[in-house]
Amino acid sequence: MENPSSSNIEEVQQECYDEWMSLQAKRMTDLKRALANGEKNDGALRELIQSVIEDFKDYARKRSEHSRRYSSNYFAPTWNTCLENALLWMGGCRPSSFIRLVYAMCGSQTELRLTNFFRDNIGGLSMALGETPGRVDGAGESMSDLTAEQLFKINELHMKTVQEENMLTKQSATLQEDTADMPIAVAAFHKERIGEADVEVERALDKYEDEMARMLAEADKLRLTTLTKIVEILTAVQAADFLLAGKKLHLSMHEWGRERERRLLEACGDDSGGEFSGG
């Protein structure tokens, strides 16, 4: 049912991605609503957070199923904009970028709080003392309440995540280099006709795609672990704000990327050095 035999693998992969993007948009609304309601029931909020994490787990499981022997597609998917593909690391975002997002949210909210404090004495003072204003105006505000202990843990996680990211990057570099070795390079050299079929080459490329599928699964595991650990370090409201920020960033990048592609198609060749955003 999930893999109708009338669909080819690329269609199945694309469907899986489309479902994932719709689900993200839905979860964005769920998180927004829960936060706007000033959801004080930590239990209910934690449940929603858990569902969001489970979504990702589920998506990673499906990708893993669809990627065996056909994994190349995931390393620069046709359904992504070229901006997104230029930002891709192992078929998705860098796990360390989740942590950068925590810092960005924390920094911007702290800045905002200080600005408000100076601008508006009384209101600013009450905010600085931790009285939560309406969520609609103070969206993401919880992130300025990160304690020193939380920041310490996030920093520890950052260092560990970067280390594991580097390890995977190195493994993938080795796999990439291997394709310039025997048997592929040598077979390519000795063929009279370019692209002539070769069983040994096919086997080597199958093996390469299998290995890359394994790397994709490893990377997804690291993304999932990082996400889970961040959410554990944060309070329920902070975790919801953080996940909401992540979804909004992902969905926005897709749209901004599309808009830039549209402009790329309109831009004339001799504009290549020019400005188009007036920036």
Add this chain to the structure above:
Amino acid sequence: MENPSSSNIEEVQQECYDEWMSLQAKRMTDLKRALANGEKNDGALRELIQSVIEDFKDYARKRSEHSRRYSSNYFAPTWNTCLENALLWMGGCRPSSFIRLVYAMCGSQTELRLTNFFRDNIGGLSMALGETPGRVDGAGESMSDLTAEQLFKINELHMKTVQEENMLTKQSATLQEDTADMPIAVAAFHKERIGEADVEVERALDKYEDEMARMLAEADKLRLTTLTKIVEILTAVQAADFLLAGKKLHLSMHEWGRERERRLLEACGDDSGGEFSGG
């Protein structure tokens, strides 16, 4: 003339790539012919080798011109097969894979020479003693003549290249992470509507693409330097054999990738775990 205003940037970039691929096919024929003729005139062979290097320099220069502010396209080009895109490092092949190719050619040729030696006493012996057979049968054979000194230099170059590759990889990781920071992530969070235009975001994304264009140019420079140094270490015949192997590998990968894509489109969703090459 080179950038007709009727073409959009993507078309200009694609044309530039198509020209590059045609030129590679032409150079492949040039190199083959020179080697098959048993070109003993080192000067003429060196001249051809120099032209091949100049081709790459020229291509890199054109890419650099076309990539400013529109560089994303080069990090997972639409004109590549997904297999090629999965193998991409900074818009091209890993410079270290050039060196792996030297080792692969050297290893396979030495193996071949030994096999021939044992299989066919007299003929094998004469080959082992360095008598060059007709180039058509002994294509690439020069690579088994790499001296200890050459291998030492190649090894030194390998280590240096990997170091510089890692440095560029790290820089690109930082750039990627930056997009999950202010202002992009924070703007995405505070927008009511996903994808709403934002001057600050546009400016940040322009800056990101500019930086990535700079990285692409740096990576091309490293590819060029590595290529040039390898060719300097090798004899003229070895260099020609090596460049020929590189061109054949690149052109073959493109064709093999296409063939795999064709099969991917034919493969049914529920085949995703199956074998298709009988391997």
